[in-house]
Amino acid sequence: MTTSHDHILKHFDVELRELKDKLLLMAGVVESHLASAMQALGDRSVAIAEEVEKSDPEVNVIEMEVDEQCIRLLALRQPAAYDLRFIAASLKIVTDLERMGDLAVNIAERAEALARSPQLLPQLDLGPIAAATQAMLKDSLDAFVRGDADKAESVLLRDNVIDDLFLEAFRTLIESMKRDSSTVDRAVGLMFIAKHLERIADHSTNVAEAVIYHVRGKDVRHKFSLQRP
Amino acid sequence: MTTSHDHILKHFDVELRELKDKLLLMAGVVESHLASAMQALGDRSVAIAEEVEKSDPEVNVIEMEVDEQCIRLLALRQPAAYDLRFIAASLKIVTDLERMGDLAVNIAERAEALARSPQLLPQLDLGPIAAATQAMLKDSLDAFVRGDADKAESVLLRDNVIDDLFLEAFRTLIESMKRDSSTVDRAVGLMFIAKHLERIADHSTNVAEAVIYHVRGKDVRHKFSLQRP
Numbered sequence: 001m002t003t004s005h006d007h008i009l010k011h012f013d014v015e016l017r018e019l020k021d022k023l024l025l026m027a028g029v030v031e032s033h034l035a036s037a038m039q040a041l042g043d044r045s046v047a048i049a050e051e052v053e054k055s056d057p058e059v060n061v062i063e064m065e066v067d068e069q070c071i072r073l074l075a076l077r078q079p080a081a082y083d084l085r086f087i088a089a090s091l092k093i094v095t096d097l098e099r100m101g102d103l104a105v106n107i108a109e110r111a112e113a114l115a116r117s118p119q120l121l122p123q124l125d126l127g128p129i130a131a132a133t134q135a136m137l138k139d140s141l142d143a144f145v146r147g148d149a150d151k152a153e154s155v156l157l158r159d160n161v162i163d164d165l166f167l168e169a170f171r172t173l174i175e176s177m178k179r180d181s182s183t184v185d186r187a188v189g190l191m192f193i194a195k196h197l198e199r200i201a202d203h204s205t206n207v208a209e210a211v212i213y214h215v216r217g218k219d220v221r222h223k224f225s226l227q228r229p
Numbered sequence: 230m231t232t233s234h235d236h237i238l239k240h241f242d243v244e245l246r247e248l249k250d251k252l253l254l255m256a257g258v259v260e261s262h263l264a265s266a267m268q269a270l271g272d273r274s275v276a277i278a279e280e281v282e283k284s285d286p287e288v289n290v291i292e293m294e295v296d297e298q299c300i301r302l303l304a305l306r307q308p309a310a311y312d313l314r315f316i317a318a319s320l321k322i323v324t325d326l327e328r329m330g331d332l333a334v335n336i337a338e339r340a341e342a343l344a345r346s347p348q349l350l351p352q353l354d355l356g357p358i359a360a361a362t363q364a365m366l367k368d369s370l371d372a373f374v375r376g377d378a379d380k381a382e383s384v385l386l387r388d389n390v391i392d393d394l395f396l397e398a399f400r401t402l403i404e405s406m407k408r409d410s411s412t413v414d415r416a417v418g419l420m421f422i423a424k425h426l427e428r429i430a431d432h433s434t435n436v437a438e439a440v441i442y443h444v445r446g447k448d449v450r451h452k453f454s455l456q457r458p
Binding site: 071074075078084088091092174177178181191 | 296310314417
């Protein structure tokens with residue numbers, strides 16, 4: 001025999017799972033836009049870049065749906081403890097995901113401009129920064145789905161790697177601009193792409209922090225040294 | 230005669246006011262750090278820049294306190310409608326304020342590096358971008374305190390002005406780097422400061438959007454064209 005209370009609880013679980021699924025869907029969309037933006041850069045493809053630039057509304061719509069869902073759950077279900085922290089974390093994570101989506105679009109815009117101008121030789125390889133950033137994004141979301149605080153912690157520790165890669169790219173581009181002023185426009189374009197990747201990594205650490213908070217009820221923000229160059 | 234229910238309600242109002250006061254305090258701290266960072270740039274003062282760089286923990290502590298307060302209010306008070314939206318908006322706004330604080334520190338770091346290197350002539354005047362950004366930050370927080378959705382809307386409309394000013398500064402700096410490669414380091418420093426200011430303006434529009442949502446219960450995000458260069 002199920003009581004009406006059991007029924008309410010079960011329905012709440014379903015709604016929480018829907019919320020989680022929607023965040024995962026959004027993360028998948030952002031991941032794929034980021035991958036496409038980097039492909040547009042590598043392949044010098046205006047078409048792929050434009051595809052990403054058109055994709056922004058999709059992410060924005062999901063963001064608004066997630067916010068609404070969170071507010072509705074808070075209003076109707078009055079959750080406590082773990083569930084409450086999960087919903088508060090979701091309100092934070094959705095903001096980070098939306099900004100990551102914006103940054104993927106910004107990268108695509110820069111990639112498009114670079115594809116339309118002559119190639120900068122030697123082409124700076126942003127592959128390692130992009131790969132590390134994508135791994136951080138993916139792992140922070142995996143940690144969120146599984147409620148895996150250890151995995152989330154491993155994401156936090158990797159932020160310094162990105163910062164080092166960024167500084168290295170930065171120095172290379174500065175040198176290139178000093179040596180040959182005809183590379184200035186394109187070097188600045190690549191510099192901003194590197195900066196956008198670094199910011200996506202920062203947002204992944206925000207997601208990881210929110211996961212640790214939601215799983216352990218402990219605030220780990222500002223305890224790791226997250227130096228930004 | 231006051232009933233126990235009245236008492237609870239009054240206490241809730243007091244807690245909401247405390248939450249608002251804490252966000253205002255945080256906004257005041259961020260505003261003052263931004264003003265100091267820009268002063269460090271203008272006066273070429275390493276000392277003022279270092280002062281701002283040391284200030285980060287203060288903002289971070291307030292952020293964690295605000296988050297805790299929001300969670301506690303949601304858990305214990307189970308607010309509805311306007312109050313619920315206010316608390317959800319606070320969870321968003323506090324994140325934006327914290328990032329703005331980080332950006333003020335980033336500006337101070339760049340200002341310090343610039344103060345330590347020979348002066349770039351002609352010095353680019355970032356005053357108009359800084360003034361416009363500071364006004365947007367101030368007005369978005371004023372709108373929040375007063376629950377003034379009209380004022381918040383006026384903030385959204387000003388984001389394009391910042392974008393135009395940023396693009397103009399950007400072009401000036403690119404020209405300078407092309408003309409004289411000895412200006413590259415310093416031009417890149419100023420470029421990032423301009424970019425940080427533009428991002429602070431973006432965060433102010435996020436705050437303004439959260440205010441409109443909290444006052445009108447209507448989501449205005451992604452309805453204004455917030456183009457980012």
